[in-house]
Structure formats: structure tokens, C-alpha cells
Amino acid sequence: MEAPEALAPAWIVLGRTAGGVEALELDADARELRRTTVPRTELAAWVAVRETVHRPRWVWSDAPSWYGPLLDAGVRVARCHDLRLCHAILRDSVFVADDAGLRRVVEWDATPLAEAVDDDSALFSFDEGPVGPPDDLAGVAAEFERQRLAIARSSEAGRLRLLTAAESAGALIAVELRAAGLPWDAATHDAILVETLGERPAGGGQPARMEELARQVRLALGDSGASLDSQPKLLRSLHRAGILVESTSRWELAEQRHPAIPPLLEYKKLSRLLTANGWTWLDEWVRDGRFRPVYVPGGVVTGRWASSGGGALQLPRMLRTAVRADPGWLLVVADVAQLEPRVLAAMSSDAALADAARGRDLYSGIVESGIVETRQEAKIAILGAMYGATTGDSGRLVPRLRRTFPRAMSLVDEAARVGEDGGVVTTWLGRSSPPPSEGWRTAQSQATEADASAADQTRARRWARDRGRFTRNFVVQGTAAEWALSWLADLRGRLDRMTFPSDGAEAPRSGPVFARHPHLAFFLHDEVIVHTPAALAEEVAVAVQESAATAGRLLFGDFPVDFPLDVRISRTADKS
Template identity: 65%
Template sequence: MLGRTSDGGIAAVDSGVGGERSAPIRLRDEDLPAFVAQRESSAPPRWVWSDTPTWYPRLLEAGVRVGRAHDLRLCHAILKHSARVRERAGLLDAGRWDAGSGAADPEPAESALFVIEDPGTSVRTVPHDAEAALAEFERQRVAAASSDDPGRLALLLAAESAGALVAVEMRSAGVPWDAAEHDRLLQEALGPRPTHSAKPVRMLELAGQVRAALGDPGASLDSPPKLLRSLRRAGIDVETTSRWELAEHEHPAIAPLLRYKKLSRLLTANGWAWIDEWVRDGRYRPVYVPGGVVTGRWASSGGGALQLPRALRPALRADPGWRLVSADVAQLEPRVLAAMAGDAAMAAAGRGTDLYSGIVESGIVANRQDAKIAVLGAMYGGTAGDSGRLVPRLRRGFPRAMRLVDEAAAVGEQGGIVSTWLGRSSPDPGPEWRELQSRASLPGATTRDEQGARRAAREYGRFTRNFVVQGTAAEWALAWLAELRQRLAGFAPAALAAPARASGPVFERRAHLVFFLHDEVIVHAPEDQADAAAAAIREAAEAAGRLLFGDAPVDFPLDLRIGERAEKD
């Protein structure tokens, strides 16, 4: 255990397997890397610390990598909210550990079904002093031991903490980034880089087309309320300016407006200002936030790694003498659902093939698009349109899988809590939700009260339906990352004439993770380690499946590529 002392130094305490403590070893900040390196080289321990982003970067800067750690902040959040933990009183009273790591507020995570804010995470940070860390670690020992399945929960805590190590390592290593290629892609889409705050020429051209089609020379395309008024004056009856609603209307202004909005998003999110802020010395260094979404998915607090558009993937470019090894899992969430439910028919549909195509071959639906709509409808609670027509077919073909998500939805509709495979639990729907349900049950309740309560119940049921699947998929991905990280660490340093640029002493001669997005990883590898890195990615995926689901007959096939760039064919 590492923690701060009252005089600003560092205390290192061996807590022992049984919980007994050694006498604290006093260290100065400058002594820490050598101390950790020495321990890692003999009998590598599990390091326990308050918060990985606080402790680990300075070690990596000094060329020291750790094998295992226990992140008290992340594990506190899991244990405090897990319905599988019986002894949570101590954690509930330890409010200081509910704070964030001190990073900026996470950016919205892609594919988060609902955003539920935790009022405990704010500008406050967790305590880093030694006594507080020791006390919290003991509370977590007691809580974890009280679980109805301590083995699964221990695996989740280890995977979450390993993910925190990966996140810091990927920021330290950086994504190999070709700023010149990025600039070329921007100019191809937007035109030459404008001066100061001017709009790029392509956007100006499209804005002119939109205004001409609307018959409104002064139409403001960047202000939704003003744009909405211009659209309505032109006879386009829309409630919002979302691209989904706009696309439903036929009008000469719609096509150029949609292109304008797309280019505006590119300029704002990943334009020239983004290059200036986030790319240095051939490296893009986003800030990942493990566990930043209630399901356990990662978020980002800077750099937008989770919203990186595919059009910019050609800018991911390996260093000379190196290769990018990229892999993503085909249909991760439905495969996880099949494994959780023990649905042999659904597992068989995806064995060794595209799962959606396998569903078609099983005769449940007519084509691959229908299969995709049906599966997404099942996991996200779609009841209207094509989803409403196709989901019942899945219920007949894969009854065990559908029963699992249907039961999770039913629990949510009653305001209950559901848990993932390893034990992360959904949040309580909150006092406003419960007040809405209570008001609807009173004798004097209005029709509006009852409709609002039913709508809220269905929405929370949709959330819990998806929570168990998305959360368990996030657990599989964490296990994949942890397995892959350890396998890559076993590679011998490559003999290179040119080490990786700007990657730091830990990563400059060895294959290492540089990018992660829910079901995708990218490894930067010396050319002669690329094939071995690809094999490690496959082996880690297989190991993650066994680790979580034992001998369940579900495979997790990868789309794997090796090249100078990370773009797909």
C-alpha cells in the first residue's frame, strides 16, 4: 500500500495476505520509482493505492511498470453500490471515497443508454494519505468477503483496477498520429484551414446553398432555435434540428444542411484546433476514464477518444519499423448475452460465423438487417416499428436469452436493482422516479399521473434490460485488456535501430496497447513482433471468455488487421 504521510512524504506498508501490517517504509518522492522497480523485479506485489492516475504516471515517466494494482477509488464505487455485497455500511459512511480522481468531467460516452449522474463525483478528490487508504482497504476486504459470490466480485475488482493501469499506460504511450495526414483529411473535407475564427470554405458554400433553398439570406445555421424558425418559415415542419428528424423531410435545403452539420461536427470535435491541443511529437494522448459510465464502460475527460470518427482513422500511423495491430469483436454484446443466459441456440448461431448471418440461417428472420434490428431491439427494449415485429421471433428462437433481458426489464420497471455477471449493480432510479410511481398509485391520481408513471417505469426497464448486457460486455472487455496487457509485457524488448517515437522508456522497444474503444483494441508493435502481438490479442480474447463464462460454447471472433495504418479495408 502506498499513501502520503503528514509531512508530505510517502509511506509504503505491506498489508499481508491476512491483513496484518508491516512497519511503514518512509520514502521521498524521488525514491519511489527505484523502490517500486526493486519490488517488481523480485516478488511482484499487488500495489494498493488511492487512485491510479495519481500514482502511476510518475512511475511510467521514470521507466517503471507495475504488474498489478488495486485502485481504491474505483473499487469503492463498485462495492458500495453492488447489490451482491451484504456488508456495505462502512463503505456508505466513507463519503470521502465517493469523489472523483481530479480529472475533468467525463465527456458523454457513446452508446450510453441513459446518463445518470452520481452526485458524489465532483471537484473533490479522494484522500491520498496512508491511514485513510489502509482503513478503506480494510473496509473493502470486509465488503468483498460478504458478497454472495466473492470469486466473481474479486475478478471484477481486479479487472477494473487493471483497466485503470491500461488507461494510464495508453495515455503515456500515446496513439501514433500523423498530423499531416489529419490536416490533409480536413482540407479534403472542409477546404484550406481558415484564419482565426472564420468558417472553412466548404461550410460557407453549403451555408449559402441552405440559405438560398430556404429563401432566407440571414438564416443562422449554428443556432438551433434560430435555424428551427427558418426551417418552419420555409414550410419544413420539424420539432428539432436533429439529423434524424431532418432526414425525414424532402426539401432542397435538407441535403446541404445535413452535410453542413456533419462538417461542423468534424470541425468542432476534431478540427485544426483539436490537432493543436491534443497532438504532440507524433502522439495523440486522450484521457480515458475507466468506469466513467454506470454500466462500467469507459468515458473520456479529454481528447474525445470514444467519439473518434472513422474518417480520421487513416491518421493513425505506425512509426517507421513498427506496425499497428488492430482488432475488434464481432457482435460482442449479443454473444455475451448468449453466454450469460446459457442459450445454446443463440451461441450456435454465432459459432465461427457472423452472428446475424447465423440467425438468418436458423430461419428466425429473413435477412441480416432484420437480424440486427431484432437483436438490438431485444437488448434495448425496442417495441415499435420493425423491432416490435421482429423481437417476438427472437423470443421464440432464443427463449433463454430473451428471458434474461425480459426479467431484467421487469425488475427495472418495479424500481429494482439488477447486476452484471460479475456483480456491478445498476443505480437506484432515484426519489423523483419513486415519487412519480407513488403519486400514480394514490386514489386521486390523474390519467396524466398514471401515464407518466408507466412511461418512467418502461424507460427504467429499458435501462436495466440493457444494463446487464452492456455491463457484462464491459467486464469481458476489461478481462481482454488485462490478459492482453500481461501477455504483451512478456515480450522481450526488440532490437530496433529506431525506438518508438515519444512513447517513453517502458514502451519504446516493446509491443504495447495504444487504443481501446468498448470492443476494439489497437497495439503498436515493432514489425518483427506484429504477428506475435496478433496472436496475443486472439489468445487474450479466448482467455477472457473462459475467465468469465467457463466452458460456455460461445466464441468471440475478431476482425484482426496488421498494417501501417489502422483503417479498415
């Protein structure tokens, strides 16, 4: 019989001590093999050896606080189990009845430091650690055991294992995206700003183009003191000029006919650019040729990612030319067409909707089926079905979808009904929606009382419909997020296995881990950007497509739905 020291660990649980790290190595059945204390200064080397030899799944409290320092030291890991993210899933999933006490451990609900601040020095601070979840070995090991038992005792253990693995892979990817950064040409960005806004004003203030537009608006309104950046003050100026709008949204303003409207709309557009991605943003977020935002996996209740700094989940079209590969490297840009409707077809096993999407633009396929006359009508109808629109063109077109795609429509209609009744819905793999608030429940209860006023009843109905629209979309958007995580995780593994040509150019600004590998550089819900040596670009493009197909099979088996990608190989991320 082998000595315990020779047994390969399947899991390694990490916890911090005052002077270093304690590691608990477990076999595939989570039985203890050995415990080790590692000095803090030796952790990266210790992890690198075990990663190379055993390829375990690392179990830790929160990926950013653990994985960031490892990447800085040049150490990359293949797999982990992020206890904080998985706790949030298992705590709320309707698949979990016996939670092994997991729901009582409220300290794992706390927000970690990585999501609370944007400061680089605090984000990956080894000394401070995350805020909230326990970081000692006893606390981490106890939570891991609770989660392991909760999954094993659940009604859908296979789905929850897949979901927690995908969520944890996303946690690694989010840290890697920040570490590698998105290649960004600051000079190109500056040139775009100058061309669009005018020269950067010395000492702050507005660029010349915005000042001129503001002058035109005030002149047209006959109000030399009109404030264009304060919604209440702007509304008063508009009303005084006879423009009786209820808001300053560009959609409502665009419906008005007045000389002040065109320059005002242009001013608002430039103001958004200056605020979101102007020179201040450029100074703060682009360093050494890289944009390094802060991603927050699971930051939205549906499982979609959020951003804690830098605007990671937006990439304005006019700035995409500033995303520029390093010399000798290229970008592979890929986005999936109509992800959520395709996911809806697979979830509901609606063969007719899947047929409309197969090998082509889904909206064009709906037009060819004869339901609607134009692609725009098809898009309005599908989005109305998923978001619960009942008026206008959506209200007119959605009933046609019910006749042609009954299974898909039944799924979202039922999700809406459950939500309106105060129930909880669940994604394909097991992420459940939050329950309604106490205020919501109180409003519904009061509306049924004998002395309820008409206003109380109207409010309750409106709130019920709002919740129904939320749950209707939750099941689709959440499952689409699960597909995207599976796509990312599979693609990450494929990229890591690719061989860098010995005569290829290096990209040292991506950091030591990524300097000799094609790697993910950006992610936005249904789009990825890979930074790759030019010699591997075609191979990467194939990998991106194969990973999408793998993600579809992983979630939906043999159901015949495809996820076609628009894949481009270029020096920049420009879509034009």
C-alpha cells in the first residue's frame, strides 16, 4: 500500500494563518491525505509544484484575494472551487433541500474586498484578505464540507456540480482578464477624443465641441443660464421653452421637434463619452498599454458578470480601434448571434424555434416561417416574449409566437406566472431567483383585503406584473450566462494547451503567465476577445467556435440547437 505522502490530492483546501498558509490535501472522496504549513514567501513555488504534478482543484475562500498574487508570481492554476461564489448559488437554489447547515452560516454572504473597491493595492492584498468570508483553514474546510454535502444531497447534483465548476472557472478567468489586460493604444484613444470632442482643455472644464453645442442649445431655448448636466434644471428650461417632456432621455427627446433638440442630443452623446471613457478614464485605467478593469463574476442575480471599476462591461464602438494587438500578435474577436433566444429554444425543447435558428440568423429564420414580415418585427417579437412586453408592436406580435413556438412561449409564460404569484424560478443548471421582498408580499396581501383601496389594488397588480417580467427573463438570461461561462471555461483550457512558436513575438505587457500563450483579454456576456500570437490566430478562431459547440452539448445534450459565432481576426477590435 502506498504511503499517504505518495497519494495524489484531488482537492487542496487553503487557509491563512498569521505567518503563512495551511493546506489540507484531500482525495477524490474528500478524505484527508495530509496537512501542510507553507510560509507565505514560499506559497507560489509550493502551488506551482503541486499544480504541475497533480493538477488538483484548489479550494479557497475567494479567487481574487488568492489567485491575484499567484498570477503576479507567474503561477497559473487550471481549476478551483470558489467557496464564496458557490455558497451564493447553493444557499438559494431550489434544488438544495438539505443544505447541511449552509444557509445558517451568514458570514459567507459578505461582500469581499475585490468587489468593494477599485484600488489596485487593496484588491489583491495578501495581508488584508477578503472582507467577510472566513479565511482560516478550519472555516474554509467546514464550508467546503457543507457545500459538498449540499450538492450530494440535492435533487440535481449533476447540474449543480457543473454550475459550481463553471462559476469557479469564471472566477479564475475574471482575475486573469485583469492580470493580462486588454491591449489598448492610448494614443489612438486620445486622437479619437480630440477628433470627437476637441482638444483636451487645460485645467479641466469642457472641450470646445461641447461648449459650442451647449451655446447652441441655450440660444435655441432662449435661456443663457440653462444647465445641461442637471436633469431637474434642464427639464425646467425645456418646459419654459414649450418642450413638455417628462424626462431627458434621448428616446423621448428625439420625438420632439424643436431647434434645441439636435444640438442637445449631440451634447448628451459627447457628455457620455467624456464621462465614461474620456481623458480622466484613460489616465486612470490604461497603463503600460493595457486596460485592466475589475470584473465581478456573479455580480448580477441572474449570474451575469458585473463590473466594480473601469466599465469592464462596455466597449464603445468608436473606441474599438484603440483596442490594438501587440506587434506580432492579433486579436480574435467573437460574438454569438441571438444567444438568449437560442438558449430558450434549447431549454424548452422547442424544435420549431431551433429550426428557425439553425445555420442562419434567427430573426431571418422567423421571417421565413411566415410569422412576421420583417427582421425587425421578428426581433421585436422575440425580445417582447422574453421581457414581457404587452403593448405596442410587441403586444401585437407576441401572440403569433405562441401559435408557432408553443413550447418556448409556454416556458417563459410559466416563469412569469410563478413570479407574479410570488414564487421562485430557476435556471437550467440551478441558480434560483431571489424571493420577493417583504414589501412586495405586504402589498399583495393588502390588495386582497376587503377594505383595500383601488390604489392599493393597482399597485399590487403593477408590482406583480413587474416581478413576472423579471422571472420571465431570469430563466433565459441566467441560463445564457451559464452557457457563456461554459464557453469561456472550455476555451480557456484549449488556449492554454496551444504551443507558442519559438520564433514568435512575445507580449511582456500581458505578464509572465500570458507572455507565451494566446489568452482571453475581454469578455462581455456574449463576446470574447482573445490576444494571440499571429501564427496561432487561425487555430484560436477554430478553438473559439469548437468551444461554443462544446458548451451547447454540455448544457443541452443532443438537442439540435446551434450557437453560431461571428469570428474576426484583426489587429484591432473594430467591428466595421
